Amino acid sequence: MQKKITLLLIAILFAGAIHAQNYFYGENFIAADEAKSHSKIQNFHESKMGDNYDLKHLRFNLYIDPDTLYIKGCVTSSFVTTVNNVSQIHFELSYLLTVDSVLFHGNHAAFTHSGDDLSINLGTSYNQYHFDSVSVFYRGVPSAGLGFGSFIKDYHNGTPIIWTLSEPYGTKDWWPCKNSLSDKIDSMDMIVTTPAQYRAGSNGLLVEEYISGTDKVYHWKHRYPIAAYLIGVAVTNYAYYYNYAVDNGDSIKILNYVYPEELATWQTYTPGVVTAMNIYDSLFGTYPFIAEKYGHAQFNWGGGMEHQTMTFLINSSFDLMAHELAHQWYGDKVTCSSWHDIWVNESFATYCTGLCFENMQSGYWWPIWKKNQLNSIISDTGGSVYCYDTTSVARVFDGRLSYSKGAMVLHMLRWKIGDVAFFQAMRGLLNDPQHAFGFASTEDVRQHFEAASGQSLSGYFDDWIYKEGYPIYTINCMALQDSSITLTINQAQSHSSVSYFDLPVPIEFKNSQKDTIIVFNNSFSGQMWGFNLGFVPDSVKFDPEQWLIAKLDTLLVTKVEHNEIPDLKIFPNPVHDRLELVFPEPGAKTIELYDATGHLVYSTSSDTYIKKHTINMLSYASGNYYVKTSINNNKVTYKIVKD
Numbered sequence: 336m337q338k339k340i341t342l343l344l345i346a347i348l349f350a351g352a353i354h355a356q357n358y359f360y361g362e363n364f365i366a367a368d369e370a371k372s373h374s375k376i377q378n379f380h381e382s383k384m385g386d387n388y389d390l391k392h393l394r395f396n397l398y399i400d401p402d403t404l405y406i407k408g409c410v411t412s413s414f415v416t417t418v419n420n421v422s423q424i425h426f427e428l429s430y431l432l433t434v435d436s437v438l439f440h441g442n443h444a445a446f447t448h449s450g451d452d453l454s455i456n457l458g459t460s461y462n463q464y465h466f467d468s469v470s471v472f473y474r475g476v477p478s479a480g481l482g483f484g485s486f487i488k489d490y491h492n493g494t495p496i497i498w499t500l501s502e503p504y505g506t507k508d509w510w511p512c513k514n515s516l517s518d519k520i521d522s523m524d525m526i527v528t529t530p531a532q533y534r535a536g537s538n539g540l541l542v543e544e545y546i547s548g549t550d551k552v553y554h555w556k557h558r559y560p561i562a563a564y565l566i567g568v569a570v571t572n573y574a575y576y577y578n579y580a581v582d583n584g585d586s587i588k589i590l591n592y593v594y595p596e597e598l599a600t601w602q603t604y605t606p607g608v609v610t611a612m613n614i615y616d617s618l619f620g621t622y623p624f625i626a627e628k629y630g631h632a633q634f635n636w637g638g639g640m641e642h643q644t645m646t647f648l649i650n651s652s653f654d655l656m657a658h659e660l661a662h663q664w665y666g667d668k669v670t671c672s673s674w675h676d677i678w679v680n681e682s683f684a685t686y687c688t689g690l691c692f693e694n695m696q697s698g699y700w701w702p703i704w705k706k707n708q709l710n711s712i713i714s715d716t717g718g719s720v721y722c723y724d725t726t727s728v729a730r731v732f733d734g735r736l737s738y739s740k741g742a743m744v745l746h747m748l749r750w751k752i753g754d755v756a757f758f759q760a761m762r763g764l765l766n767d768p769q770h771a772f773g774f775a776s777t778e779d780v781r782q783h784f785e786a787a788s789g790q791s792l793s794g795y796f797d798d799w800i801y802k803e804g805y806p807i808y809t810i811n812c813m814a815l816q817d818s819s820i821t822l823t824i825n826q827a828q829s830h831s832s833v834s835y836f837d838l839p840v841p842i843e844f845k846n847s848q849k850d851t852i853i854v855f856n857n858s859f860s861g862q863m864w865g866f867n868l869g870f871v872p873d874s875v876k877f878d879p880e881q882w883l884i885a886k887l888d889t890l891l892v893t894k895v896e897h898n899e900i901p902d903l904k905i906f907p908n909p910v911h912d913r914l915e916l917v918f919p920e921p922g923a924k925t926i927e928l929y930d931a932t933g934h935l936v937y938s939t940s941s942d943t944y945i946k947k948h949t950i951n952m953l954s955y956a957s958g959n960y961y962v963k964t965s966i967n968n969n970k971v972t973y974k975i976v977k978d
Contacts, residue, residue, distance in 0.1 A: 385513035407474035427507035432475035496571035567642030590630035604651035661687030682741025752788035760787035804830025823932035
């Protein structure tokens with residue numbers, strides 16, 4: 336799911352065609368409003384109702400008139416019992432909706448509807464593996480929330496629209512459900528009756544539409560496992576058209592339901608999703624629901640929602656389409672196993688959007704995208720990617736943590752284990768029979784990356800997923816004229832939960848003729864390296880390709896220009912206690928002493944010329960030091976060794 340923010344005007348060139356895009360969404364801000372859909376609810380929970388049965392099929396028969404905030408109909412749930420002695424089953428259904436009757440084996444079944452708990456008495460006990468079904472007839476006015484919610488009535492260009500958006504806890508607001516992240520429904524049929532001037536869009540394939548009096552009936556059939564919150568329906572006077580992607584010779588139909596007044600605009604921009612589809616197919620494998628379709632349905636909510644096979648979108652911005660399309664792999668085919676693990680949905684989809692920018696237009700927008708994510712992450716000091724507090728929808732969909740930080744944790748992991756292992760793990764998670772068309776936890780993700788890389792990643796996941804903060808670096812570089820470099824890396828942490836972030840640190844050294852990136856495996860603060868670079872750099876840059884989640888506090892570069900001055904005497908060298916400096920005419924006005932990290936540790940100056948000077952070195956630690964002075968504007972630096 337993604338929320339919008341307009342950042343800047345850009346022009347995006349898609350493969351095979353040029354599309355002038357009016358805006359793109361910054362993914363570091365995308366989740367700002369997602370929590371509003373259920374902000375009215377004070378106590379959120381992941382339901383444990385339905386632990387004694389496994390849902391196999393849902394058949395919706397609904398009447399929806401977008402001109403009226405109202406729903407009525409029947410949901411038939413087919414299930415298999417998972418334990419013995421099942422005489423009662425439970426669904427969640429909002430107390431605002433009225434249950435007229437429940438049919439079981441063609442007869443009226445006893446039920447109670449207390450609060451949001453719909454309890455159905457089956458009349459007898461059934462043992463494990465018993466297959467059966469129950470039909471709930473209900474009606475009412477679903478809660479509209481505070482402008483965002485599970486079942487919303489709105490208008491576009493004066494025409495009414497109703498759409499649903501159930502993530503994370505909203506399914507019960509409009510149908511009797513088992514809102515679970517452990518039980519996917521094996522298949523479903525969505526049959527919607529609506530006044531004939533409207534169209535209804537939903538999951539799967541439209542297998543039938545026909546007139547019934549003054550109404551029209553739309554029958555959507557979906558034959559892939561689906562989580563309850565990914566079921567959606569939208570009804571208004573949609574215009575529609577198709578785009579097509581191709582994977583290994585198979586055509587993938589992309590159906591677009593859009594407002595008639597915006598048809599031309601959408602037809603211009605939705606071919607961009609074909610570009611994203613091609614990138615994801617090449618990186619992760621064929622679109623997961625290729626036997627049916629992919630699609631978009633326009634709605635008014637401020638962003639997008641990845642309803643399986645038919646994303647709901649506010650507009651056709653490229654990175655909004657790319658984010659929601661990515662969810663079809665990460666979020667829909669493989670779904671987070673709890674809302675604690677929401678990053679398995681949102682961070683993965685966010686990073687996939689970044690991968691689109693990496694693979695489009697020669698990567699022009701890739702560094703800009705990475706910079707936006709990093710700026711968001713370091714805008715605050717704490718917060719974990721793992722969501723400990725799922726009672727707060729605002730926290731579940733925290734854009735800085737569940738989206739940007741998690742995405743860059745994946746990016747940094749790619750840096751750590753390499754592209755081959757990284758993408759092998761990404762594909763492996765999708766293809767693992769235990770998770771494909773099922774659920775995955777943070778630990779499941781870790782195990783796949785460990786298997787692909789051959790590395791233990793428990794420490795990495797502990798620091799970057801379960802704990803908080805990021806490193807803050809102070810880097811000191813002393814560059815000598817003979818190409819010798821002394822580099823010191825100091826690290827602080829933005830949050831006390833991590834004592835030290837053990838990371839490879841890339842640093843670029845560059846002059847007008849040469850450049851190189853050296854990776855320093857930094858394992859403690861104050862770690863020092865000395866090496867010969869082969870050239871004298873004009874500039875030194877921290878993390879030039881933006882691999883790290885880190886804040887650079889200081890990068891101090893001292894460039895030593897060593898010119899011999901005849902008759903200048905600096906002795907003894909090595910020195911133990913007293914360093915003597917004797918200057919030729921006219922003498923020096925300043926003397927500075929730097930340690931090997933480039934820090935100034937001693938200085939003196941005079942309005943008159945200094946002819947002779949002594950520096951007491953007894954209190955200084957052993958190591959390399961640099962004396963810097965000048966005579967007649969001739970700057971010199973001499974290396975001194977303290978024993």
